[in-house]
Amino acid sequence: MLQDKGLSESEEGFRAPAPAHGDQASAPEPALGGQGLTGTPLSSPQGQDAEQTIENIKVTLHEKELWKKFHEAGTEMIITKAGRSVLVGNQFTNLKFCLSLMVAGKAEPAMPGRLYVHPDSPATGAHWMRQLVSFQKLKLTNNHLDPFGHIILNSMHKYQPRLHIVKADENNAFGSKNTAFCTHVFPETSFISVTSYQNHKITQLKIENNPFAKGFRGSDDSDLRVARLQSKEYPVISKSIMRQRLVSTQLSAKPDVSPLHGAHQALQHYQYENGAHMQFAAAEGQDLPLNTFPGQRDSGLFYHCLKRRDSARHLDLPCKRSYLEASSSVGDDHYFRSPPPYDQQMLSPSYCSEVTPREACMYSGSGAEIAGVSAVDDLPPPPLSCNMWTSVAPYTSYSVQTMETVPYQPFPAHFTATTMMPRLPSVSTQSSQPPGNTHFSIYNQLSQAQARERGPSTSFPRDRGLPPVCERKPPSPHLNAAANEFLYSQSFSLSRESSLQYHSGMGTVENWTDG
DNA sequence: TCTACTTACACGTTTGAATGGT
């Protein structure tokens, strides 16, 4: 569940937020332990303008500990052709986000980008503060032709969900010019999309925490159940366990077999967004725990606000090259290089705060989610591959490139060798977070002049009619009537973890497109 | 042969209508 606290409504702007509601504790728990995002109260002075307010919005992850537990094991999400309830057998259940997909690796077909817009969007800040923001109906699919508006993912890839909060205005509920927005990223929500669980530990965690899987609980209940199904009075070893034990036996019996062999086979399917296959970063036989980076282990919500300087729009940044280009030329040894300190990446002016939308777009390839950002420049727009509400035109995107491989953790279920999961870049929580604030984000602001440069404002996609697959509901009449209320849209996106996009800002959303 | 994917299945939870009591 997710809750934004800190959004409030006022005819003059924003007033001090209402105290945290007590309904959070009593709110119905999501299917799998009630994970989600919750917010903390925003301290927004009365009369503060929207751009100042939105950067102060704080969103926290609900059931963070549970998320971390999964994250440390290497979260996996089941995706099916028909669409499985969300990210995570529940971890994302009760989250209503907008998911958009970054374009897959070079060798992969472009994915239809999709954002999942919270069904309640747009709604006032008071509405979002009232309760946990749930993304319950979000579903994941691997069906590229999915007509239901589910989030389309590639199997065996790692994704990083992102939450976008977009300020709407009185005209079209989502604003036109100067629409503020912010993006929240919770590293512990990253996951690998799979069609069947690869990690037995994840399976067990899901079973333990998901009420719907209660039937599989107990001391290896699944095995007991199998025994019952086979009319046996003794438990039989399940297939996954048998496979795991078999491989283990084989490995122990054949010392000449590299323990990494199986892992390599598994990992060759895990790709970063840049299309580079994962490589091993650990020495042979070395088991690197997933939580090697203490910064990530306690990453919390990365939220940091930055403002882009107009004068920096055309800086020739060293990181301006295409992410795809960069990755394609990267040799294997690249993955053994140490990444630049995360705080340097994120806080270096040349890296994040002065990156133009166009440049940022380049970092992430042609990610549908940020495809529209080029509209703020006079450069030709990148190709769009979204069929929903995918493009957030004013979004200035920032990319944290993890060009190095990161440790994987063992997949006990199927892989007995040391496998390594792609990871978020190491995060220095001490240096990258504002004092007293565990949040991290990037804030970007587009000037009025820039907004004007984009040409005549067009109506927001909602006015052009969303495809029926879009899981949105029209704003309630009372919301439309409340002309002076600030309306917020909550959406969620997914990005390939190798190129995390942290963006927020203020500008038009006129180029959001249905694709 | 191996791996990922699809499908069907059983089990448990959730939801909402129907029913009965106050």
Place this chain on the structure above:
DNA sequence: AACCATTCAAACGTGTAAGTAG
């Protein structure tokens, strides 16, 4: 008549296993 609690069945969400495809 209105409200509340209980019951029950259908819908839904799980993970698993078998079969299929590449």
